[in-house]
Amino acid sequence: MTASALPRHTAHALRRRSFTRLAIYATLIFWAIIYLIPIYLVLNTSLKPRAEVSLDQVWAPPQQVSADAFIAAVEKLSPNFANSIILTVPATLLSAVIGSLNGYVLSKWRFRGANIVFPLMLFGMFIPYQSILIPLFQLMSQLRLTGTLWSLILTHVVYGLPITTLIFRNYYAEIPDELIEAGQIDGANFFRLYTQVVFPLSLPGFVVVIIWQFTQIWNEYLFAVTLADPLTQPITVALSQLAGGQAIDFSLQMAGSFLTALPTLFVYILLGRYFIRGLLAGSVKG
Amino acid sequence: MRLNIDRLTALAVLAPSVILLAIFVYGFIGQTFYIATTNWQGLGISDISSVGLRNFEQLFIGSGLPFFRFREALVNTVVFTVLFIAASLSLGLLLAILLDQRIRAEALFRTIFLFPMALSFVVTGTVWRWLFSPRSGLNTLPTLFGGAPLPPDQWAWFTDRRQLITFTWADASRLVLIAIIIGLLAFAAIAAARRRPVQALIAGMIGLSLIGWVFLGGAFEALGNVVRPAHGVNLAMFSIVIAATWQMSGYTMAMYLAALRGIPEELREAARVDGCNELQVYRYIVLPLLQPITLSAMIILGHISLKIFDLIYVMAGGDNLRVDVPGIHMYLTAFRGNNFALGAAIAVIMLLLVAFVIVPYLVNAFRTEVRR
Numbered sequence: 154m155t156a157s158a159l160p161r162h163t164a165h166a167l168r169r170r171s172f173t174r175l176a177i178y179a180t181l182i183f184w185a186i187i188y189l190i191p192i193y194l195v196l197n198t199s200l201k202p203r204a205e206v207s208l209d210q211v212w213a214p215p216q217q218v219s220a221d222a223f224i225a226a227v228e229k230l231s232p233n234f235a236n237s238i239i240l241t242v243p244a245t246l247l248s249a250v251i252g253s254l255n256g257y258v259l260s261k262w263r264f265r266g267a268n269i270v271f272p273l274m275l276f277g278m279f280i281p282y283q284s285i286l287i288p289l290f291q292l293m294s295q296l297r298l299t300g301t302l303w304s305l306i307l308t309h310v311v312y313g314l315p316i317t318t319l320i321f322r323n324y325y326a327e328i329p330d331e332l333i334e335a336g337q338i339d340g341a342n343f344f345r346l347y348t349q350v351v352f353p354l355s356l357p358g359f360v361v362v363i364i365w366q367f368t369q370i371w372n373e374y375l376f377a378v379t380l381a382d383p384l385t386q387p388i389t390v391a392l393s394q395l396a397g398g399q400a401i402d403f404s405l406q407m408a409g410s411f412l413t414a415l416p417t418l419f420v421y422i423l424l425g426r427y428f429i430r431g432l433l434a435g436s437v438k439g
Numbered sequence: 440m441r442l443n444i445d446r447l448t449a450l451a452v453l454a455p456s457v458i459l460l461a462i463f464v465y466g467f468i469g470q471t472f473y474i475a476t477t478n479w480q481g482l483g484i485s486d487i488s489s490v491g492l493r494n495f496e497q498l499f500i501g502s503g504l505p506f507f508r509f510r511e512a513l514v515n516t517v518v519f520t521v522l523f524i525a526a527s528l529s530l531g532l533l534l535a536i537l538l539d540q541r542i543r544a545e546a547l548f549r550t551i552f553l554f555p556m557a558l559s560f561v562v563t564g565t566v567w568r569w570l571f572s573p574r575s576g577l578n579t580l581p582t583l584f585g586g587a588p589l590p591p592d593q594w595a596w597f598t599d600r601r602q603l604i605t606f607t608w609a610d611a612s613r614l615v616l617i618a619i620i621i622g623l624l625a626f627a628a629i630a631a632a633r634r635r636p637v638q639a640l641i642a643g644m645i646g647l648s649l650i651g652w653v654f655l656g657g658a659f660e661a662l663g664n665v666v667r668p669a670h671g672v673n674l675a676m677f678s679i680v681i682a683a684t685w686q687m688s689g690y691t692m693a694m695y696l697a698a699l700r701g702i703p704e705e706l707r708e709a710a711r712v713d714g715c716n717e718l719q720v721y722r723y724i725v726l727p728l729l730q731p732i733t734l735s736a737m738i739i740l741g742h743i744s745l746k747i748f749d750l751i752y753v754m755a756g757g758d759n760l761r762v763d764v765p766g767i768h769m770y771l772t773a774f775r776g777n778n779f780a781l782g783a784a785i786a787v788i789m790l791l792l793v794a795f796v797i798v799p800y801l802v803n804a805f806r807t808e809v810r811r
Contacts (some may be wrong), residue, residue, distance in 0.1 A: 285467035396565065
């Protein structure tokens, strides 16, 4: 190896490297644009005054920005937005709290048969909900709950239990058993151990579960369209019906889509790290 | 003493959830199975009688629109599942590998690729319906750069009527039956060779009885009588695949990225020292290590695609047979058509399809956990 060969070789490698880097960034930017195209169309359309929306000019930026579509969407969808909040918040919190207690039992108070009971519980989060929809509808009719938000809250709590239990069980597995044993020696009982030892360590677990459940319940459609009546419709159902009218108002639909997406999008951008953790927990092996 | 009370308390705390899930999952599934074996149509009708497996038989070989529609939906689901998994896995892997190259603004890119996961399928459906509307949307995108819009009859997206490959239901289901029989017999042979007599016996028995059913029980003849020949790979389905991949590929990206970050740098370094170039490092070290993730992702995406409902229902409506799926067909049959028995039968088949994917996965996950 001569003294002059080395720099030339390095320069060549560097040039090749920077070409590769360029290609990597170009590919990433290309795909980022593809992913963002729908967002551009949504905002572009919803910010145009209605008269300016024409089928062949959807990509041209608005001549003048108008909030009319958003005002109309808020007017039309705000009762449904409220329904979604009223149903999502208690269902999320309830399924999180119960899931936390279940996870505590399944990770720190393992009993014989737990390895059969828990997978059987988990199966409930994979089933197509069509396979329980008719009996569910029957039960809610018998309880005279169809058309109320209670039916949806109850439904979402029950079918949310598998995933919330799973996430907390895997999360609590990280808490050393010695902590529990030390508490037991100090005379703490089941509930004291939970409130004094386990619960104070649970905050990240709760953040993951609450974000996950909030997103799932807010976005859900099948239960909502089956169990709600026109007065209790959550926002997803109302959005799907915006398209039903005679003259399709695209700017209203796009503004409505944006409004529907806003809460979960907000949570995702604010707390994306925890959102991803919930996402990955769904693949069972935590 | 203390411990025993605590143990009982623990069981008492878990019990309500177990009971609720026992009722809402297993009890309801049992009831759906039962409804599927009746002729129950409409709420409040009292003279329900059992019809055995007739509803299932009708779905697979009956003539009449609802049954043809079911078979079309089943074919569509298989096509959708294969294309959607292939697209999401390859795009997710590509993005994950690119993001793993010490990228500046990695967090920003990650956020962009993953944000559709936070949206409702209803939002995705509403937005993509417009992107795919033939006289607007993507077809007019070229006008932004001064080009001519794409012709709507050539680029009809989810309203496209064309089919790529066509086949009859009889041929397709005969092929599937034969494949299942060969698979079962091969499994039995392998199990026998590995000295697992129970597995060999069960698989062999099922395989042989299927042969009997097919050739002596007249299953093949019955299939031959099925009318309405034209099922196929519908071009319209590709639009659904694009929208679903836009929403879900970020998920596979996140899974692959997490796995890539878990591969110790020393492994790659060792390969480089041994003379591997960067491509070979991926070919021989990284990709083999990602295989278990690929399997998990396939199962998660597979069970989502087998039960897909809201995306297609919102995007294309319920009446577009070219993109019909069992999830939509079940909902319309039961809750619009009041034919609860047939709806339940469709739901049972959906459940069996999903269980076929999920149960081995759950069993495997917990078997390895017990061993650990």
